[in-house]
Amino acid sequence: MDAPPPLHITLAASSMSSLVSRLACHPLDTVKSKMQATTHGSVATCVADTLKEGARGFYRGLGAATVVGVPAGALYFTSYEVFKRRFGDGPASHLTAGVCAEAVACIIFLPVDVVKERCQVHAYSSSYACFRSILATEGLRALYRGYGPTLAAFGAFSGLYWAFYEQLRPVETAVPFHVALPCAMAASAAASWLTAPLDLAKLRVQVHQGPGGPSFLCALGDASRGGLGGLFRGAGARVLFSAPSMGVSMACFEQAKALLLV
Secondary structure: OOOOOHHHHHHHHHHHHHHHHHHHHHHHHHHHHHHOOOOOOOOHHHHHHHHHHHHHHOOOHHHHHOOOOOHHHHHHHHHHHHHHHHHHHHHHHHHHHHHHHHHHHHHHHHEEEEHHHHHHOOOOOOOHHHHHHHHHOHHHHHHHHHHHHHHHHHHOOOOOHHHHHHHHHHHOOOHHHHHHHHHHHHHHHHHHHHHEEEEEEEHHHHHHOOOEEEEEEEHHHHHHHOHHHHHHOOOHHHHHHHHHHHHHHHHHHHHHHHHHHO
């Protein structure tokens, strides 16, 4: 196996890939969030409801997701590389490195995720308007609502994703775009489906407005009353967002690494 790239190369490549994937896949994320936040409606109805606002409706929360989400994405990829070098190779090490990288990235990403989810579900006029509303009515603490649930959902996804991806990708340091794309999409689809119930409960904790919101376990229990259908509500939309998003992000990341290493 080739030597790993310098960390500054990983940082630059991950920043570029995070921006491209966010711009390309944000509309799918909006539909997924709307489905998970309610107990009724299909992908088609959520798309139709969003279309009432025009194209702008699909990009609510994009400002927050881009301005801070891109640096958070860069921190995530770079942290994973650091932890991977520390823990070594192997599925268990890759899973652990993925969870640890998510724990670090969530410190920056969680407030962005809260603002993004509320914009997508509650139709604020802008990310800034949503941010101001949260600070004015609930305080700074609300921006970190659900850190535990977020780490449970995103950490589990991240660990499984990297464990799957590292097994599927070739061993070369720089993997061609056309090879990285299907590997990343397959790994992301499997990880996002398996962790969909955790993501659903996390979202319902975050989008609750005001004090007295549900706990993570209560939100998970409430969803389970609908059986497997309730627990996996929005799972298809989550896969439809996550697979291309991580596929594009990872393929661009691998390509950027190759270009920067020349």
